Amino acid sequence: MNAATPDAGVATTPASWPIRLENVTVTYPNGTTALRDVSLEIAAGEMVSIVGLSGSGKSTLIRTINGLVPATSGTVTVGPHTVTGLRGRGLRRMRGHIGMIFQGFNLAERVDVYRNVLVGRFAHTPTIRTLTGIPTARDRELALRTLDSVGMLDKLWARAGALSGGQKQRVAIARALAQEPSVMLADEPVASLDPPTAHSVMHELQRINAEQGLTVLVNLHLMDLARQYTTRMIGIRAGEIVHDGPAGDATDADFERIYGRSIQPHDRLGTAT
């Protein structure tokens, strides 16, 4: 286990964090239970896919890790932080070390790419400083470097809304990387993209995992992407973990068990590089 200091964000190469869930249950205010007594351990630097149909609870699972969805019971630990019980300032500081990308990219469409990426620096910036609108030299450099690393630096001043889907997801990845994260979460990052773009975004996540040794957790509903890009696969159905093993070894029968039905053509993205 790669133990890190609580505020590793200032270090040049952030430490990678493990994730641990112990008997986590999530019940929403409307009464639906999205996660049932889930226990899970992910080591630092792993590249894990969470596979399941929509509504299976995988979106809730990933959101309990950074506290966007609070666990009703059980304990969530990320690196040195116990997420359950964190509130306000402490929660924000912890989230500052967890990057997240979304299916819908979640960019402010009318705001330029530069400022969208600077959102990733919020947890490390005093609110007063943000109000002035002038980022520090270091924040600026981080934003530019991460944009460069995903190949989007030439769109620096473009409005996010003017970009294509793949470009938007790259900017969203740059925003998450600008946090200098210790964990990267991705909630269906390629579900809104066409197949070639989907592969390039998955490549990007794989590269981040390989080069920076970052713990990456990615929600997918497509079996071939899980097999091709991740090393470990967790299957989830009706809020419970029904599969956990090396992604490369997962058989079609495993997927049928996770989905609870026979495999259909749309469960695969199809091949492309």
Added chain:
Amino acid sequence: MTLRLTAREAGLDLPARPSRLGPTIAAIVVGVIVVLATADLDIDWSEAGAIPGELARYAGLMFAPPNWEKLPRALFEMWRSISMAWLGAMLCVVLSIPLGMLAARNVGPVWLRLPLRGLFAVIRAVPEVIIALILLTVTGLTPFTGALALGIAGIGTQGKWVYETIESAQEGAAEAVRAAGGGIAEVTRWALWPASAPALLSFALYRFEINIRTSAVLGLVGAGGIGSMLSNYTNYRQWDTVGMLLIVVVVITMIIDAISGALRRRIREGATTRGVGRIS
């Protein structure tokens, strides 16, 4: 804001920031106009500093504590304002539905549609108080004049809402009825009316809410009701009674807003659950 390159960033090939010249010039022009307009206003800025203190002093006179002695009279006058608003809304709706329908595309003839739309636009531009000033030569300084003024002044906006609603209703259901061989009467009864009735009802209630405020304004120029009472007690400088009247106006207006708002929401939800389309 300029983006300067630090030594460490030198390796990056930054794109040039697009020029913001146009918006900047526009902002400066607007800014200069606003500053000039402010400076040129007939306001004695040397006394402006004392105004917050004055306002606080008068607020103290009005509300610490308000004088509840005249409350029954105030409620009586408030009911008069509500009556004006209600009758004005009824008159407005009764007039604007046929006029608005005739102004809708595919319903009224062109020679009628265009003048009607022009009339709506002109009425929209004339403040209600001016319509009341013309009407009072006929019916005198009475609440009846106020109700008539509200009824006529509202036609401008209400008529526009009606024809917009009808036109948006025409696109779907009316086509189907026409395709089934329906004439104008059938189309109106079976397509336009069911599709637009909830919207029109909702607009009518909204007109009532607007009129509650406007009726108080008409009262200030003499049409009677709570506005007249407020104007009188302001002239007598009986501030504690003015304070009470303001409380009555605010509380009753907010109550009516809440009731009317809840009714409108019900009408709208009823409409969507029964599947009769969208309210714009």
Added chain:
Amino acid sequence: MPLEAPTRPRTWRRTALVVLAVAAFTVATCIPAIGGVELDFAAIAKNWRFGAEKIGQLMQPDWTFLPRTLQPMLETLQMALVAAVASAIVSVPLTLWAARPTNPNGITRRLVRGVINVIRAVPDLVYATVLVAVIGVGALPGVITLFLFNLGIVVKLVSEAIDSADHAYLEAGRAAGGTQTQLNRVTARPQSMPLYANQWLYALELNVRVSAILGIVGAGGIGRLLDERRGFYAYDDVGLVILEILVVVIVIEVFSNLLRRRLV
């Protein structure tokens, strides 16, 4: 074979009740003894000629009066503009505090909304009347009146629009550990600008119409002249002033529609 249709739901009873309630309310509004309006249709039959005559006089405006109206008209426009700009500036933070996505704190949100609802419940000319009595005749009570009037409209309408829109980017900002203020400053505010611009222009349009009559209670602008000439029964002058108001209102509306198409 006979078809079995489900029984038709009976709604006539409810409909009858609603109609009855509306009728009863309407009757109550027509009883002068309890404060209702006395419907005096006889006066219309008797005096409609006076009204027609007045409209006839208004239709013949006295153009030689025009130079005297220009200065007050300019003041009206100045008041409308200054109040619209001042309220636009103040409306930005207030609106974000009054909308749910940009202010998850229920207490401060309800507080801001409550204050705005109270401000909105007071009719425009009532502010003007009271303010003229408190700080004296002039443009300042007019500007304050319009400022409050605009603030109520902009904050309510824009915050409701923000409430009903989708704000996925806020979830991303929260996941990155930003405070609500940071998110509002960098993302929610620019994101909501078209909503603001739309209502600011609407407020400016309304201001021209309202500021034209503020002078009637002494709050500056062309309304003062309107009231004065009416006092002298100079209906040809009044006709000119009304015509001018009409032209200015329509010009501002056209101009603001052009601007709206560019901004929104």
